[in-house]
Amino acid sequence: MLYKLGLIGHPISHSLSPWIHQQFLDLAELDGEYKLYEGEHEALPGVLKHLKEIGIDGFNVTVPYKQIIVDYLDEIDKDAEILRAVNTVVNIDGKWKGYSTDGEGYVRSLKEPYPNLLNHETTVLLLGAGGATRGIYRALMGQGVATIDIANRSQDKAKDLLSLRLGDVNSNVLSYQEAEQQLAKYDLIVQTTSVGMKPNVEDQVIQLDHINKDAVVSDIVYQPITTQLLHDASERGANIHHGHAMLLYQGQLAFEKWTGKNLDVAHLVDKLENKLRGE
Numbered sequence: 001m002l003y004k005l006g007l008i009g010h011p012i013s014h015s016l017s018p019w020i021h022q023q024f025l026d027l028a029e030l031d032g033e034y035k036l037y038e039g040e041h042e043a044l045p046g047v048l049k050h051l052k053e054i055g056i057d058g059f060n061v062t063v064p065y066k067q068i069i070v071d072y073l074d075e076i077d078k079d080a081e082i083l084r085a086v087n088t089v090v091n092i093d094g095k096w097k098g099y100s101t102d103g104e105g106y107v108r109s110l111k112e113p114y115p116n117l118l119n120h121e122t123t124v125l126l127l128g129a130g131g132a133t134r135g136i137y138r139a140l141m142g143q144g145v146a147t148i149d150i151a152n153r154s155q156d157k158a159k160d161l162l163s164l165r166l167g168d169v170n171s172n173v174l175s176y177q178e179a180e181q182q183l184a185k186y187d188l189i190v191q192t193t194s195v196g197m198k199p200n201v202e203d204q205v206i207q208l209d210h211i212n213k214d215a216v217v218s219d220i221v222y223q224p225i226t227t228q229l230l231h232d233a234s235e236r237g238a239n240i241h242h243g244h245a246m247l248l249y250q251g252q253l254a255f256e257k258w259t260g261k262n263l264d265v266a267h268l269v270d271k272l273e274n275k276l277r278g279e
C-alpha cells in the first residue's frame with residue numbers, strides 16, 4: 001500500500017516534516033508520500049475536502065489550525081480534547097480521529113537520553129505558559145513526577161493554564177525572578193517559549209546562576225540548535241536536551257499512529273541536526 005500523509009498549516013513551506021517522515025518511511029520500508037497542503041484560512045474547508053476525497057491516511061496539523069480542525073473530526077482523543085488542540089489526524093476506516101502528540105513526543109525524546117530522569121521524586125520547572133507548555137505539562141504529569149511549577153512573564157496566563165486542571169500534580173506559579181532564585185531545587189527545567197529563537201539568539205528567558213549541576217535543561221527552540229539557554233546550562237556543567245529531538249519524536253509518534261510502526265529513531269537525532277545546520 002502507498003501511505004498518503006501530509007501536513008496542513010500556514011505558513012509551512014519551510015517545514016521539516018516531509019524530510020522527517022521520508023526518513024521514517026525509508027526506515028520502515030513502506031511506500032508513501034508526505035505532502036504539504038498549505039492554505040490560508042478561507043482555503044481550509046477546500047483543503048480538507050480534498051484530503052477526504054483522496055482518502056488521506058493521516059496528516060499533521062500545525063499553526064494556525066490546531067484548534068479549528070476539531071470541527072472537522074469524527075472523533076477526538078481524550079488528551080487532545082483536554083488540551084483543546086490536535087496536531088495529528090488518523091483516518092480510521094474513513095473516519096478522522098484527532099490526537100495531540102506534542103507532549104508525549106516530548107517525553108519520549110527526553111527519556112531516550114535520560115531514561116531515569118522522570119519519577120515520583122522529580123521536580124520540574126516549566127518556563128512559559130502557552131500552547132506548547134500545556135501538552136508538555138500534561139505528558140510530564142502522566143509520568144508521575146512530584147512537582148511541575150510554571151514560571152511565566154504573565155503570571156495570569158500561568159494561572160489560567162493551571163485552571164484548565166490538566167491533572168493532579170503539585171504546581172505553583174512563579175515569576176521568572178522567583179524561578180531564578182529557587183532554581184537549585186529543580187531536576188528538569190523546560191523552556192517552552194519562543195524566546196532565543198533565530199534571529200534573537202542572544203535572548204534567554206531566565207539566568208541559570210543557581211542551577212543544580214545534575215539537572216537537565218531542555219529547550220523546545222531548535223533554531224539555533226543550541227540556544228543561549230542551553231549553551232549557558234552546558235557551561236555551568238548541567239545536562240542539556242535539544243528541541244530538534246522533540247520535533248523528531250513528535251513525528252515518530254504520529255507515524256506510529258498512522259502506520260502501526262514503532263520505529264527506533266534515536267540515530268536520526270544527529271541526522272536531523274545536520275539537516276538543520278544545512279549540511
Ligand code: ATR
Nearest residue numbers: 128129130131132133152153154157192193194195
Ligand atoms: P504557543 O501557543 O505557540 O506556545 P503562545 O500561547 O502565544 O504561543 O505562548 C507563548 C509563550 O511564550 C507565553 O508563555 C509567552 O509569555 P506571556 O504569556 O507572558 O506572553 C512567552 N513569550 C513570548 N515572547 C516572550 C518574551 N519576549 N519574553 C518572555 N516570554 C515570552
